[in-house]
Amino acid sequence: MAQTSGHDGTSTTRPPLPGRGREVDPWRFAGSFIAKALGGAIPAEPSHPPIPWTTVTKPLAQSRVALLSTAGLSMLDDEPFDMEGERRRPTWGDPSWRRLRADASAETVAANHLHIDTGYIERDLNVALPLDRLRELAAAGRVGEVAPSHYSIMGFQGADSSTLENESAPAIAEAMKSEEVDLALLTPV
Numbered sequence: 001m002a003q004t005s006g007h008d009g010t011s012t013t014r015p016p017l018p019g020r021g022r023e024v025d026p027w028r029f030a031g032s033f034i035a036k037a038l039g040g041a042i043p044a045e046p047s048h049p050p051i052p053w054t055t056v057t058k059p060l061a062q063s064r065v066a067l068l069s070t071a072g073l074s075m076l077d078d079e080p081f082d083m084e085g086e087r088r089r090p091t092w093g094d095p096s097w098r099r100l101r102a103d104a105s106a107e108t109v110a111a112n113h114l115h116i117d118t119g120y121i122e123r124d125l126n127v128a129l130p131l132d133r134l135r136e137l138a139a140a141g142r143v144g145e146v147a148p149s150h151y152s153i154m155g156f157q158g159a160d161s162s163t164l165e166n167e168s169a170p171a172i173a174e175a176m177k178s179e180e181v182d183l184a185l186l187t188p189v
Contacts, residue, residue: 063182066147070155071121071128071189072113074098081112081154093156095163097172100150104131115156116189128189147181
């Protein structure tokens, strides 16, 4: 662990970036109040098993790529995320997920999330779901192809992410496997 000084003069301890010898400052853009308020509440070591990262075996130019957004996006003709439940319980987030069509656009997608400013997404969907950029990369031959479906969850889960971890994430992974997705890009907001 390395001891470093934040932009506000506070001292933080953080792990080095794996394999690179550099360090990650998780509070860099949060501000000192949030860093102090939340920093002590987050355990130094995760309580879950290691993330099962998979080695990329195919060149990007030959890969089918899907996006996974944490912005609580849904197609307008699909059930929105539960914002009423979020209003009643501000420390809760809807743990379900939504499938988004490859032809999704600002005109066909709704942002259902009270923990983020959805105005940015309403003005430019690419902020949370960069489908236009992904289509451009595919057209230029940098990406093999755009997957037929993309996915969204509500990134904020409060203190209990067990349903998201144990039900929604495996279901999304299975949906991606069934569509032969080679790479998934997480687009957090």
